[in-house]
Amino acid sequence: MSTPYHHGSLRDALVDAATQVVTETGSESLSLRALARRAGVSSGAPYRHFTDRDAVLCAVATNGFRRFDAALANTDEQSATLPPVERVEQLGVAYVRFAAEEPNLFRLMFGPLAPRVGVDAELDEVRRRAGAHLPRALTRAQAAGFGTDSSLEELVELAWALVHGVAALHLDGLAGSSDVAGAEQLARRVTGQLGRLMRSDK
Amino acid sequence: MSTPYHHGSLRDALVDAATQVVTETGSESLSLRALARRAGVSSGAPYRHFTDRDAVLCAVATNGFRRFDAALANTDEQSATLPPVERVEQLGVAYVRFAAEEPNLFRLMFGPLAPRVGVDAELDEVRRRAGAHLPRALTRAQAAGFGTDSSLEELVELAWALVHGVAALHLDGLAGSSDVAGAEQLARRVTGQLGRLMRSDK
DNA sequence: CGTTCAATGTAAGCGCCGCTTACACGAGTA
DNA sequence: TACTCGTGTAAGCGGCGCTTACATTGAACG
Numbered sequence: 001m002s003t004p005y006h007h008g009s010l011r012d013a014l015v016d017a018a019t020q021v022v023t024e025t026g027s028e029s030l031s032l033r034a035l036a037r038r039a040g041v042s043s044g045a046p047y048r049h050f051t052d053r054d055a056v057l058c059a060v061a062t063n064g065f066r067r068f069d070a071a072l073a074n075t076d077e078q079s080a081t082l083p084p085v086e087r088v089e090q091l092g093v094a095y096v097r098f099a100a101e102e103p104n105l106f107r108l109m110f111g112p113l114a115p116r117v118g119v120d121a122e123l124d125e126v127r128r129r130a131g132a133h134l135p136r137a138l139t140r141a142q143a144a145g146f147g148t149d150s151s152l153e154e155l156v157e158l159a160w161a162l163v164h165g166v167a168a169l170h171l172d173g174l175a176g177s178s179d180v181a182g183a184e185q186l187a188r189r190v191t192g193q194l195g196r197l198m199r200s201d202k
Numbered sequence: 203m204s205t206p207y208h209h210g211s212l213r214d215a216l217v218d219a220a221t222q223v224v225t226e227t228g229s230e231s232l233s234l235r236a237l238a239r240r241a242g243v244s245s246g247a248p249y250r251h252f253t254d255r256d257a258v259l260c261a262v263a264t265n266g267f268r269r270f271d272a273a274l275a276n277t278d279e280q281s282a283t284l285p286p287v288e289r290v291e292q293l294g295v296a297y298v299r300f301a302a303e304e305p306n307l308f309r310l311m312f313g314p315l316a317p318r319v320g321v322d323a324e325l326d327e328v329r330r331r332a333g334a335h336l337p338r339a340l341t342r343a344q345a346a347g348f349g350t351d352s353s354l355e356e357l358v359e360l361a362w363a364l365v366h367g368v369a370a371l372h373l374d375g376l377a378g379s380s381d382v383a384g385a386e387q388l389a390r391r392v393t394g395q396l397g398r399l400m401r402s403d404k
Numbered sequence: 405c406g407t408t409c410a411a412t413g414t415a416a417g418c419g420c421c422g423c424t425t426a427c428a429c430g431a432g433t434a
Numbered sequence: 435t436a437c438t439c440g441t442g443t444a445a446g447c448g449g450c451g452c453t454t455a456c457a458t459t460g461a462a463c464g
Contacts, residue, residue: 026314028230028314028315103314104314107314110370110374110376111309111313111314111374112228112230112305112306112309112313112373112374113230114374116375117375131376150395154391154395157377157378157388157391157392158391158392158395160367160371160376161364161367161368161371161388161392162363162364162367163367164367164370164371164374164376165362165363165364165365165366165367165368165370165371166363166367167370168312168366168367168369168370169362169363169366169367171314172312172313172314172316172366173318173319174312174333174362174366175359176359186359186363189356189359189360190359190360190363193352193356193360193399197395197399200402
């Protein structure tokens with residue numbers, strides 16, 4: 001009676017705990033049994049709410065993309081008064097900053113064991129939303145006459161490869177400094193080059 | 203007597219088998235027990251040659267960097283007669299091509315569970331060698347007067363972020379097409395932009 | 405040539421894991 | 435009140451990384 005037979009909100013508790021574990025120690029070390037123990041529940045209980053371990057990781061990744069989307073949207077709002085090319089740069093910096101601040105989450109979201117497209121509709125949706133910011137900002141910039149030497153598609157490719165590349169470089173420990181500030185400075189320099197390229201097309 | 207008590211070259215056999223497994227199905231699915239079975243040996247035998255599972259992955263990654271270095275060196279040789287900026291582009295394409303052709307190996311080499319720097323001297327050495335190609339090509343280009351608007355360090359950062367980014371984009375399934383040819387074309391377009399930037403600095 | 409010994413194999417076992425199956429509980433409903 | 439269905443438990447399967455104690459060997463050495 002001290003603890004009721006039914007947990008009440010086991011699913012949420014599991015997702016929260018899983019998010020914490022992934023954030024702190026990476027998705028590799030996530031164990032459903034440990035999650036169940038932490039929630040004070042038997043080792044079979046999680047399987048009432050998730051088909052398997054990957055489904056839990058999928059839920060964590062979905063949370064991650066939600067936060068990612070929010071971070072980018074917030075940055076875009078903050079920079080509403082800036083020139084369009086500068087807004088692109090800001091967005092790129094925010095992209096890298098998120099990766100640097102939440103490396104384990106970012107790796108889960110984009111890494112190899114990331115839940116593949118088409119498995120989870122909600123994940124697909126939030127991922128799509130998060131991925132729309134950069135193309136939108138680039139469209140605005142082109143509409144203002146910047147970066148028109150290339151097609152929008154090429155520009156998106158270039159910008160995405162750049163920012164994702166800086167994030168990956170940092171996450172893989174190949175960048176000079178390994179702290180968040182270093183990643184941000186690197187992002188600023190690289191996106192600055194992109195901005196320079198776009199402005200020269202005016 | 204059909205099979206001798208001592209394998210004779212177990213270490214090599216394990217590394218070869220491990221390389222194959224990682225290449226085909228990714229490093230996550232590598233099991234020392236399965237490796238031992240494949241080599242016709244008991245499950246404890248591998249521990250005579252490797253301290254733990256990570257040490258095996260380390261050996262596989264070392265092999266990977268050797269092949270990576272060879273691929274880049276070969277590309278650099280092939281393009282010896284080309285203009286320096288074009289050689290940079292070729293190198294970038296080769297970088298991406300390797301990642302696209304050996305995604306699982308590439309992920310092990312650069313990914314999160316990649317054996318960290320300082321653990322294995324041989325790995326550090328071969329990784330350093332492989333990483334020297336791009337800076338060298340960029341140095342040559344700058345010596346010829348290209349891309350001199352930026353410092354060498356900045357140029358290296360930019361180029362590395364670009365090619366590593368394209369590779370990561372492709373590996374993470376974010377690029378348009380997911381086959382090797384698509385990755386190569388994407389790499390060509392992106393490195394082309396880099397070349398354009400450098401040539402404009404002449 | 406015989407001994408010795410370090411390297412390299414085996415066998416067995418520990419605690420962990422993901423996942424499944426059969427059963428127990430209990431809140432909402434007819 | 436009785437039933438049912440969602441959600442929990444208990445127990446177990448096979449696989450894993452890794453360790454310990456013991457077996458076998460080839461090669462070095464007196």
